[in-house]
Amino acid sequence: MHLIISVLVEGAQSGQCFYYFPLLICLPVLIDFEKSNYNTLLFNFTITVVSFLTCIFLGLYVKPLEPVSHRIGAVIFMCNALSSVVMTVGLAYAFIRSQKLNFEELIEEKNNTISSRTRFLSTMGHELRTPLNGVLGAVNLLKDEKYLSEDNEYYRILKYCSKHMLNLVNDILDFNKIEAGKLEVHLVEFNLKQLITNAILPFYNSFEEKNLQLIVDVAPEVDEMIWGDDVRIIQILNNLLSNALKFTEKGFVKLSLLCRQKDDAGLSVEFVVEDTGFGIAKEDQGKIYESFWQVYDESTRKYTGTGLGLSICLRLLELMHSSLKLESEKGKGSKFSFTINFKLADKKESPLLSSKPDMDDLSGLNILVAEDNKINMMIAKKILTSYHAAVACAYNGQEALDVLAQNADYSLVLMDLEMPVMNGFTAIKDVKKLYPNLPVIAFTASLMDQEMLAELMLIGFTDFISKPFEPYQMLALIKKYALAPQPQAVLE
Secondary structure, eight states, X not given: OHHHHHHHHHOGGXXXXXXXXXXXXXXXXXXXXXXSOHHHHHHHHHHHXXXXXXXXXXHTTOOOSSOOOHHHHHHHHHHHHHHHHHHHHHHHHHHHHHHHHHHHHHHHHHHXXXXXXXXXXXXHHHHHHHHHHHHHHHHHHHTTSTTSOTTOHHHHHHHHXXXXXXXXXXXXXXXXXXHHXXXXXXXXXXXXXXXXXXXXXXXXXXXXXXXXXXXXXXXXGGOSEEEEOHHHHHHHHHHHHHHHHHTOOSSEEEEEEEEEEEOSSEEEEEEEEEEXXXXXXXXXXXXXXXXXOOOOSTTTTTOOOOSOHHHHHHHHHHHTTOOOEEEEOTTSOEXXXXXXXXXXXXXXXXXXXXXXXXXXXXXXOEEEEEOSOHHHHHHHHHHHHHTTOEEEEESSHHHHHXXXXXXXXXXXEEEOSSOSSSOHHHHHHHHHHHOTTSOEEEEEOSOOOHHHHHHHHHHTOOEEEESSOOHHHHHHHHHHHHSSXXXXXXXX
C-alpha cells in the first residue's frame, strides 16, 4: 500500500515500484510458509503481483507533485532500480543460504536419528539373537533325543515359532540397513546346485504338513562353482518360498533354476518360484513391494508378517544388478522370477571332499569354544560333540589364551566377540600373534555388514558365523577351515 501511494505522488518515473521484487523474495519468510499452507502463500503472491501491475498502470498517468528535470528524474529512477536489484539479490542469497542451512540441519538430524536407531537396533538385534540361538539350538538338539522326535507336535511348534521370530528380527534389521544405505552383498565361492539343495531342505516338512507338493527343477548347467552372495540368495529364495507356502492351500510350489547363458567366464541363471495359491490382483501388484504392506482380503487376512520380505528382496536384487518380476492373476497363483549373472570360479577339487569319507564326522578335531553365555556354550558343545569333535570351553578371551598356553594343539577356535574380562576383538590379536596358523572363527550375534566383516578379517579372524545358526552351517565352516591343510608353523 505504501508503494502504491508513493507512485500516486511521484509517478512511475521514480522507479519505486521495483521494490516489489525484494518484497516477493521476502514473502515466504514473512509468512513462514513452512508452517502455513500454500494457498496463503499463493494469495499473498497474487496481491503483490497485482499491486505491482497497478503501480505500473497508474504511474504512467500520474505526474510528480514536484517537477524535476529529466536528468534528475533519470538519476532517481536508476538509484531506485539498482537499489531494488541489490536488495533482491541480497535477500535471495540470504533466503537460499538459510534454506540450505536448514536443509543441512534436517539431514544431520535425520542421519543422527538413523544412527541412533541403527545403534539401538544393532544392540537389540544382538540381545534378541543371543537367546534365539539358545532356543533354536535346543530345538535342533531335541530332535535327536528319544523322547522328542521331529514328528512330535510340540517340536514342530517350537521349530516354527523360533524360525518365524528369527526371520522377523532379521527382516527388521535388514530394513534398517536399507534405510541407512548399508545393505550389502558379500561375494564368496560356492556351488550353486548344492546351495539350492541345502536351501530347500528346511521347507520339505512344512510342505508335507500342508499336503503341498514342492517341486525343484535345477538345470544341470548350473552345477558349477561360482562367485556370489550365498547368504543373500538363500534369503531371497526363503522369502519367496515362504510366501508361496503361506498363500497356497492346495496344489504345488515349484522352484526352477534355468540356465539362460553360459560361457567360460560367467553363468546367467533365472530363478523362478511358481505357486498355485491365491494370486495377486492387478491393482495390488505394485503395492506388494512396499514396506509393511500385505495383500488383505477375506482369504488372506489370517496371515501375519511384517510385509518387509519382498521389499528387502527387491533391494538385494538391485545390489546384484537384477530385478524381481511378477506374473499373477487373482485366484490363479503367482510366478516370481529374477535373473542373476554369476562369475565362474576356478575349477579345483575341494580339499574337504577328499579329507573325510563321512562328511558329518569331525573325529580327531580339537575345537576351542570361547563363549560367555552358558546356554550358547552348552548348545555349541553339544552340537560339536554330536559330530564326534573334542571340545574345550573358555568363558572369556583371557581363559581362551590360558587354555591355548597349556595346549595349543587345536584345529580351530570359535570365539564370541562380546565377552567379559577380555573380549574377542582383543583376544584375537594375541591368538594370531602366538598361533598365526590357527583358524579363528568369529562366533557372534552382532549385526554383520561388509565394514564389520572387513574389520574382523583385518584383525585376524578367518571367517564368522552368526547366531542363531543351524548345525549344518557350523559344520560347513569347520570342514572348510579345520579340515583344510594348514601351513606348518616354524618353531624358533
